[in-house]
Amino acid sequence: MQEDLELVIGAAEESMANAVSHLENELLKIRAGKASPAMLSSVMVDYYGTMTKLTQVANVNTPDAKTIRIQPWEKAMIEPIEKAIAYSNLGLNPQNNGEVIMITVPPLTEERRRDLVKSAKAESEHAKVSIRNARKEANDDIKKLQKDGLSEDIAKSAEIEIQELTDSYNKKVEIEVERKEKDIMTI
CATH class of the missing domain: 3.30.1360.40 (Gyrase A; domain 2)
Known part of the structure; x- marks a missing residue:
């Protein structure tokens, strides 16, 4: 039972890491006035x-x-x-x-810079949705394990661990987007 729980948590963390990795790749495609x-x-x-x-x-x-x-x-x-x-x-x-x-690479206008910041924020929202979906799947799997005999205390602590993972990956998304926004708005 404990191994199943570790698998659920590991899969959730992997999904969240993939969401952040995908975000980083998408942000690379958004130009920031510098050639790349x-x-x-x-x-x-x-x-x-x-x-x-x-x-x-x-x-x-x-x-x-x-x-x-x-x-x-x-x-x-x-x-x-x-x-x-x-x-x-x-x-x-x-x-x-x-x-x-x-x-x-032509210099960016102020309006274009704002549009690029909007696209970066839209990409971050996609990443956050993926992270929330991973959390939901993990919590659903934990509930299934609980029905199969996992104790309520262990299930609660696993849900708390999943929420902590979610919060930490959301923070990583915020940091990446802030960095990109700063990069875009720097002339």
């Missing part, structure tokens, strides 16, 4: 008929805070990469010199 290779992580390129991640057909780096440099592995990929970036709806304008693609 992560800004292009969602770009898919037509690589000889197969949709492939940009990072698998080119080297993406940032020589400075306002520029992204893309060096394709094959020269034939310059045009498909350029098209993929233009159609990705990221608001970036790629330019190539026949060898590499350069993207100058």
